[in-house]
Amino acid sequence: MKTPSTAEIVARCQSLYEDLNFTAAREWKDAEPGRKVIGYMPVYVPREIIHAAGMLPLGILGGGDQLEVIHGDAYYQSYICRIPRSTIELGISGKLDFVDGMLFPSICDVIRNLSGMWKMLFPDVYAKYFDVPQTYEDEVGGAFYTNEMTEFRHDLEELSGRKITDAALNNSIDLYNRNRQIVRRLYAFRAEKPWQAPASEVYLVIRAGLVLPVEEHSELLTQYIAAAESEERPIRDNSRVILTGLFCEQPPLNLIKSLELSGCYVVDDDLMLVTRWLLDDVPIEGDPLHNLSQAFLHQSECTAAKYQPDLDEKGQFLVRAVRRTGAEGVIFASPSFCDPALLDRPMLQHVLDDAGIPYIAFKYAENSGQMQPLREQAGTFADSIKLWSAA
Amino acid sequence: MKPTSSKSSPATDVIKDASMVKQKEMMAAHYERLSNAKDNDDKVASTFVPGNLNELLMCFDLVNNLPEVNAIQSGLRRVSGSYVMEAEKSGHSEDVCTYVKSDLGMMAKGNIGPNGRELPSPDVLMLSYTGCFTFMKWFELLREQYKCETIFLQTPYLADGKITSNMIQYMVKQFKEDVIPKLEKVSGVKFDIDRLREYLKKSAKAEDDLVYILQSGKSKPSPIDAYFGGIYYIGPIFGAFRGTDDAIDYYRFLREEVDQRLAAGLGPVTPDGPMGEEKYRLVVEGPPNYTNFRQFWKMFYDEGAVVVASSYTKVGGTYDFGFRHDPDRPLETLAEYCLGVYTNRSLPMRIDMLVNYMNEYEADGLLINSIKSCNSFSAGQLLMMREVEKRTGKPAAFVETDLVDPRYFSAANVKNRLESYFQMVDQKRTGPGRGVAA
Ligand code: SF4
Ligand code: SF4
Numbered sequence: 001m002k003t004p005s006t007a008e009i010v011a012r013c014q015s016l017y018e019d020l021n022f023t024a025a026r027e028w029k030d031a032e033p034g035r036k037v038i039g040y041m042p043v044y045v046p047r048e049i050i051h052a053a054g055m056l057p058l059g060i061l062g063g064g065d066q067l068e069v070i071h072g073d074a075y076y077q078s079y080i081c082r083i084p085r086s087t088i089e090l091g092i093s094g095k096l097d098f099v100d101g102m103l104f105p106s107i108c109d110v111i112r113n114l115s116g117m118w119k120m121l122f123p124d125v126y127a128k129y130f131d132v133p134q135t136y137e138d139e140v141g142g143a144f145y146t147n148e149m150t151e152f153r154h155d156l157e158e159l160s161g162r163k164i165t166d167a168a169l170n171n172s173i174d175l176y177n178r179n180r181q182i183v184r185r186l187y188a189f190r191a192e193k194p195w196q197a198p199a200s201e202v203y204l205v206i207r208a209g210l211v212l213p214v215e216e217h218s219e220l221l222t223q224y225i226a227a228a229e230s231e232e233r234p235i236r237d238n239s240r241v242i243l244t245g246l247f248c249e250q251p252p253l254n255l256i257k258s259l260e261l262s263g264c265y266v267v268d269d270d271l272m273l274v275t276r277w278l279l280d281d282v283p284i285e286g287d288p289l290h291n292l293s294q295a296f297l298h299q300s301e302c303t304a305a306k307y308q309p310d311l312d313e314k315g316q317f318l319v320r321a322v323r324r325t326g327a328e329g330v331i332f333a334s335p336s337f338c339d340p341a342l343l344d345r346p347m348l349q350h351v352l353d354d355a356g357i358p359y360i361a362f363k364y365a366e367n368s369g370q371m372q373p374l375r376e377q378a379g380t381f382a383d384s385i386k387l388w389s390a391a
Numbered sequence: 392m393k394p395t396s397s398k399s400s401p402a403t404d405v406i407k408d409a410s411m412v413k414q415k416e417m418m419a420a421h422y423e424r425l426s427n428a429k430d431n432d433d434k435v436a437s438t439f440v441p442g443n444l445n446e447l448l449m450c451f452d453l454v455n456n457l458p459e460v461n462a463i464q465s466g467l468r469r470v471s472g473s474y475v476m477e478a479e480k481s482g483h484s485e486d487v488c489t490y491v492k493s494d495l496g497m498m499a500k501g502n503i504g505p506n507g508r509e510l511p512s513p514d515v516l517m518l519s520y521t522g523c524f525t526f527m528k529w530f531e532l533l534r535e536q537y538k539c540e541t542i543f544l545q546t547p548y549l550a551d552g553k554i555t556s557n558m559i560q561y562m563v564k565q566f567k568e569d570v571i572p573k574l575e576k577v578s579g580v581k582f583d584i585d586r587l588r589e590y591l592k593k594s595a596k597a598e599d600d601l602v603y604i605l606q607s608g609k610s611k612p613s614p615i616d617a618y619f620g621g622i623y624y625i626g627p628i629f630g631a632f633r634g635t636d637d638a639i640d641y642y643r644f645l646r647e648e649v650d651q652r653l654a655a656g657l658g659p660v661t662p663d664g665p666m667g668e669e670k671y672r673l674v675v676e677g678p679p680n681y682t683n684f685r686q687f688w689k690m691f692y693d694e695g696a697v698v699v700a701s702s703y704t705k706v707g708g709t710y711d712f713g714f715r716h717d718p719d720r721p722l723e724t725l726a727e728y729c730l731g732v733y734t735n736r737s738l739p740m741r742i743d744m745l746v747n748y749m750n751e752y753e754a755d756g757l758l759i760n761s762i763k764s765c766n767s768f769s770a771g772q773l774l775m776m777r778e779v780e781k782r783t784g785k786p787a788a789f790v791e792t793d794l795v796d797p798r799y800f801s802a803a804n805v806k807n808r809l810e811s812y813f814q815m816v817d818q819k820r821t822g823p824g825r826g827v828a829a
Contacts, residue, residue, distance in 0.1 A: 116738025
């Protein structure tokens with residue numbers, strides 16, 4: 001069988017990305033009677049449990065810049081970010097009518113309150129606020145989280161009418177371990193040769209994982225890496241940057257493209273963290289929920305939605321990412337009105353100041369249209385870090 | 392206990408209840424205690440109003456400093472605007488919670504408290520994480536500056552409208568394994584659970600009187616304003632006085648004052664003197680604006696509008712549905728207290744509460760003051776408004792201001808909105824086609 005080219009793979013991912021009717025997920029559901037789909041919002045849910053229940057976890061990331069928000073604005077004041085209103089729009093306009101449940105992870109007050117709104121607007125659909133621990137001792141936060149996951153497991157068992165066995169869970173963990181390994185490989189490849197795997201492409205292929213079954217996504221990623229490794233692409237004199245602050249409401253694809261056009265190679269980012277939240281393989285023997293809980297406590301990503309108990313560790317993940325990827329600077333891009341990202345930002349900037357790492361910052365909305373100012377800002381930044389590193 | 396005139400504002404005489412004067416004295420004494428903390432070798436804990444564990448902190452002889460209350464004080468004294476700008480100058484976004492920026496700006500400008508004296512640096516940041524995600528970032532920001540011990544206490548969110556045993560166990564474990572040992576370390580004082588029980592007993596006593604006072608709003612006319620006046624009433628119990636004899640005395644005193652007004656059929660006392668005829672009975676959702684507090688209040692009492700119940704007076708504890716601190720279950724009761732604060736309640740619970748107030752207090756309508764920079768309160772309020780309207784058949788209105796950023800208080804807009812709202816209430820009362828009351 002001929003391996004598809006990057007262009008073919010990316011084209012497929014782009015159409016998945018643009019399809020706000022979630023046709024792929026609908027088709028998956030219709031393929032066999034009794035299949036169920038569980039939607040989830042950023043930043044992290046243990047998709048393994050949904051998978052083990054024989055269901056499809058479906059990432060819902062708002063409406064992007066293509067969705068016309070008609071109803072959603074009636075639910076939110078102008079000073080609240082976009083993602084909840086476009087998500088409501090998706091719900092009210094019937095685009096999620098095939099979704100059998102929605103998860104609202106504990107990330108900020110907006111998504112938290114949205115969980116209650118969802119219950120009221122769609123009373124017949126299972127909706128759960130998915131709480132996670134912010135304390136990291138095994139017997140305290142760990143026990144709490146294991147209980148939360150146990151409750152979730154029971155909910156899904158009720159929804160599907162069948163037991164979720166430990167064996168099924170361990171099998172799902174295995175599949176997601178593999179997916180995370182490939183995602184990590186892709187990120188490492190891009191950090192090494194960013195010209196071979198442009199950020200906009202990586203974005204689309206990773207994002208496909210939010211709507212496809214994990215097995216299929218792992219396959220797609222493997223193909224993309226193979227194709228990206230084999231195609232020769234021109235090397236530009238771009239600056240290497242890390243993009244951070246975009247863990248929730250997504251920037252328009254155009255924004256990512258604009259950064260590249262302005263002379264930046266994105267060598268790491270915190271987009272769609274769910275795909276690499278757990279930093280290492282989760283053991284596939286023993287009590288699966290305990291293992292997932294341990295991984296969450298001790299082996300998970302740093303982000304503004306999480307408490308950092310150790311002052312000395314605050315922001316160090318970013319410094320380490322800079323060192324690991326050879327980045328020359330950091331771009332803070334965050335959704336307007338996003339309290340977690342915007343309140344975290346100054347602390348991260350102080351850490352970068354201390355480490356002598358240059359940065360710039362701006363805000364966006366998922367439907368931002370005007371890219372020119374941003375291109376200029378990013379272009380100037382790219383030029384100046386080149387000058388600094390040359391000096 | 393006649394209203395007294397105090398010279399707190401140099402330009403005009405402000406009429407205050409005797410209880411308000413007493414409350415002011417208590418707050419002043421507390422700020423003095425804070426300012427003298429270092430001289431007196433008192434250790435200081437900074438913490439939040441929701442999930443404020445005053446009884447526990449007192450077990451370690453810690454003095455309770457509340458950055459939220461400091462921000463309110465800065466708002467009332469009209470200095471918060473410059474603090475917010477100061478924080479924005481140093482890199483904070485214009486989009487985020489203005490309490491945080493007021494606090495950080497105040498710190499940058501010397502940390503001068505409302506008594507004109509410097510507030511002490513905290514020895515411990517008691518990050519009681521209840522009902523607002525911003526709390527977490529706020530204290531991470533303070534920790535960056537003070538570099539002191541920071542204790543995180545997570546209160547799970549009441550998403551499904553109920554307290555589960557998993558939640559209580561989680562919180563009690565945090566108390567036992569983390570919070571209490573760290574407080575012992577910082578303070579050098581050994582934890583004594585009987586001391587905690589004593590304080591909790593006192594809390595419950597004051598809480599009984601508080602509930603009596605807040606529920607007096609059910610009378611017609613209401614002897615209290617449960618929003619603007621309510622802010623004063625909740626001060627001691629939501630702050631550094633819960634669990635003290637002072638709080639017991641204050642609430643008994645306040646209760647007597649309210650009883651006298653009830654007996655005389657009087658309404659609340661406003662800054663311009665006793666309230667005139669009660670024309671509109673309102674329930675209010677959301678925090679007030681503090682930079683133009685008096686002006687905002689005046690827009691109500693000038694029209695004869697009195698707030699009979701509010702959700703804001705439940706942010707530091709919800710007592711009117713039966714919860715009291717229980718000395719027999721000291722740690723569990725602290726957990727239940729944190730879990731029950733207003734902002735930790737799910738949106739459907741918040742709506743139920745407002746509907747209950749509308750009915751029980753026989754209100755004419757609901758008013759939502761939506762705070763621009765507060766996601767915790769504001770995200771979802773438009774749905775809340777529609778739902779309360781639907782369930783009660785009473786009109787609701789929406790105004791937008793900010794807590795402590797004067798840039799977002801537009802007096803003309805707010806006044807217009809309120810005036811048309813009162814007209815709407817009139818129309819609703821007289822029924823369609825029966826004309827509008829003058
Ligand atoms: S963009 Fe920020 S504020 Fe908005 S829902 Fe996401 S995390 Fe919350
Ligand atoms: S509840 Fe609102 S005002 Fe208070 S800290 Fe949170 S965001 Fe700020």
